[in-house]
Amino acid sequence: MSFKKYRFLAALATITLFLTSCAGDRLDLYSQSAAISGKGGSYKVGKPYKIAGQWYYPAEDYDYEEIGTASWYGEDFHAKYTANGEIYDMNTLTAAHRTLPLPSIVRVTNLENGRSLVLRVNDRGPFAKNRIIDISKRGAQLLGFQAQGTAKVKVEILEKESRALKAALTGEKTPTYASSSDSKKGKIITIPKKPVSAYPNYASTQSSQAQSGSYFIQAGSFSNKSMAENLKRQLERYGQINITPADVNGSRFYRVRVGPFYGKTDANIALLKIKDAGLSDAKVIVE
Secondary structure, eight states: OHHHHHHHHHHHHHHHHHHHHTTTTTSSSHHHHHGGOOOSSSOBBOEEEETEEEEEEEOOTTTTHHHHHHHHEOTTTSSSBBBSSOOOOSSEEEOOSSOOOSSSSEEEEEEOOOOOEEEEEEOOOSSTTTTEEEEHHHHHHHTTTTTTEEEEEEEEOOOHHHHHHHHHHOSSSSOOOOOSOOOSOOOOOOOOOOOOOOOOOTTTTOGGOOOOOOOOEEEEEEEHHHHHHHHHHHGGGGGGGGEEEEEEETTEEEEEEEEEESSHHHHHHHHHHHTTTHHHHHHHHOO
């Protein structure tokens, strides 16, 4: 067993022991300890990003506590990649948050019925109607608001458990703060082996922001058709992909596009993820 893997398993054991000791009247033990499980993900904070005209600033905030509205997400996202590279499973105890480090451990309390649950934040969102957290389908069931769709909740980061999880994933002995100087330069025409997906269409939850016309993400433009087809194959797992020929100044180019999306917010969310996957020149276009 590698030293890194040993550190990770040791950290998970420590967090599980803590959750066991504090479970008390907060649902069952499985609900608490299952929050820390996750495969294939990495630790990241991320750079500031803009969605629907609003800027978000990811940061390591171990004092974070907020009261607001929670929603949940399920089938449309199931088995797709999260923002930190895990595969989303709607039947596990995870959540999406706009700014907390990925992954983090949080406690979510449903203020409408008193139920409390520990969840692992491994994705970005939500971006609709001033909601502060998006919870997995199973989490919403246990917190008692799946049927109604939303609930007033209190979200608190668990500092000790979040720091331990970070250390397990990064190998660091002490916390460090992420730098925004890791931006990639130049054109990238292939996606790294570790894929990070674009969010599926958010139109069902953000229809108020839909506008006339369709939005696409132009992921690349090539004079060589085989290069365009190669990029298309790499992107196919993330949605509908089209190769559109275009003549510019007497030369033919092949544009690789993801979409359509039927709202600007949907397209911007997808753009954020596609750029994070390495396609720094991707952009939103409207037709």
